[in-house]
Amino acid sequence: MSLPSLETTAIPGLVVVRLDRRDDDRGFFKENWQREKMLAIGLPDFGPVQNNVSFNSDRGVTRGIHTEPWDKFISLATGRIFGAWVDMRQGDTFGATFTLEMDTSVAVFVPRGVGNSYQVLEDATAYTYLVNDHWRPGVTYPALALGDPTVAIDWPIPLSEAIISEKDQNSPTLDPSTAMAPKKTLIVGALGQLGRALFAAHPDADRVDLFAGEGVTALDLTDSAAVAAWPWHQYAVVLNAAAYTAVDAAETTEGRVAAWAANATGPATLARLAREHGFTLVHYSSDYVFDGTAPLDPGHVEDEPLSPLGVYAQSKAAGDLAVGLAPRHYVVRTSWVIGDGKNFVRTMQALADKGVSPSVVDDQVGRLAFTDELVRATRHLFDTGAAFGTYNVSNGGAPMSWREIAQAVFERSGRSADDVSGTSTTAYAEGVLAQGNPFAPRPLNSALSLEKIRATGFEPQDALVALDRYLA
Structure with missing residues (x-):
């Protein structure tokens, strides 16, 4: 017919x-x-x-x-x-x-x-x-x-x-x-850096996190009774910013369990609920799902086979695969997130202010992703009706090492770039392990290709321009 x-x-x-x-x-x-x-x-x-x-x-x-x-x-x-x-x-x-x-x-x-x-x-x-x-x-x-x-x-x-x-x-x-109001938005992981930025852009959204606070309701996605009692049918969009991000601690017995609960089980639960209730699921992922061996240009592409190195990375990769089963989903894969809270840029700024001259790894390369840029990209995907799937998102500009980023922060704090010395990931790891602490393997190239998100009409802002605004 x-x-x-x-x-x-x-x-x-x-x-x-x-x-x-x-x-x-x-x-x-x-x-x-x-x-x-x-x-x-x-x-x-x-x-x-x-x-x-x-x-x-x-x-x-x-x-x-x-x-x-x-x-x-x-x-x-x-x-x-x-x-x-x-x-x-x-x-x-x-x-x-x-x-x-x-x-x-x-x-x-x-x-x-x-x-x-x-x-x-x-x-x-x-x-x-x-x-x-x-x-x-x-x-x-x-x-x-x-x-x-x-x-x-x-x-x-x-x-x-x-x-x-x-x-x-x-x-x-x-x-x-x-008049009937539209279905609502739910922010999961609302107390984190990205969760707070998402709430600033969606002030009418409901918010949940593992623990209650700041107008946020406690919801444990591994608690089947709590999940069953939650009114998922009220939502059109669920933004999942929840993650266990203690990369090194994930290598411990307790950390392994917590990482898999937050980064794999939680997203799998949300994907199932998205299928049952028809909401669009947005899940924020990580450059760590790759082993860092891709060429710097163009960087890791969205459909590159996953190759996670450590426990944190493996749990994030599992979450990506689970979310991909939701009929209406966006996986926003990002790197080196900077927002409202404790992060690398704030740490370097504090060291610069205190007169400390740190040694920072210079063989890990990537791009910063400011939370307001992730929010802007997410809104763009919805506003343009972009095809569901996975999109790499970070700020733009040339990839930089952690040392180069620290030097940029020092210069903007009135210090010399020479006050930041370099070290290798191997040397840094040896120091951590010598103190009896766990250390997770890192991808040396975390740069993500941004061509797919650009093809939708989104132009990422240069990371150094965003850094100037952030520090101001």
Whole structure:
């Protein structure tokens, strides 16, 4: 059978689908919902979980304008209806209406927050609809009076002659205060450097972390009971900034468990929840998933085979693989994160202020990634509708060694670059191990190719320009 066709309407997201119905002397056949074909014509992959049928015995039955908190794909098995839709979402199109007479050759996709109603035009009409969430007891949502004068729906059968339930006869008139808000954003790992930057950009987001604090709710993603009790269906986007980043401590017995819990088990749980509830999952990953042997130019590319060296690196690689199973996901792979909190730049700034002249490794090369740049890139992926998948993101400019970055900080702090001496990773590791402390292997080249994110129209800001702003 051929592809159906799609028609947009004045209500954003509400679309009409003309189905390929085949008729003969026996009756008709149609593909009422065929996922591959529906996606091909531009319908969202809304993930239906339930199919309902409303049978209407008599012409004139009129079902109320209900604004249910899920997407619907409606069609007819038999009969004809007059469909009416009202945008009940917060925004400029609140109160916009669309009407259409439908038979079995027509379907309509109704996005969450659009009020849906119909009037039966033939006896024995069977109205069928797919929804992408399960009904729950106690869930309330806006309804609208069928005869509301503001939207002024021109019903073919006067409402005085229609068959209407008592509940629908008592629905309220249009009220902007009852407009349905969009689904929310959740920030996981909200107390970290990146989590705080994400909250600054999403001040209305809900926030969780392993421990409560600063308006953040405690949520342990390894606690199955706590995860089951959390209202995941309320979210459109989950931003996972949680991570165990104590690279050396991850080499210990306790650290290994903690690293895998935060960096692998947590993301796997979120990926499963994303499949179940349909939210988009953004997960922030690390250059450590690579062994650092890629050429400096162009650096590590997104589809390079993973080659983690230490426990931390292995746990992050496992998290990447798990998140890749979520239907709607972005893995934002980054390096050398700098934000609000304890980090390398602040440490070097403090040493410069105290008159200390440190020795810093000079054979590890990469780019700084300031948290505001990661936030900007994340917003860009959503705003441009970039294809789901993995994107390398850091600030731009030439890759630098840790020593060169320390020297740049010293110069901006009024010290000489010569006050920062160099050492090798091997020599540094020997010193750490000699003190009885664990030491994880590091990738010597952490530079990430930025060509894929650039191809979406995003131009990373030079790391030294960002460093000037950060230190100012």
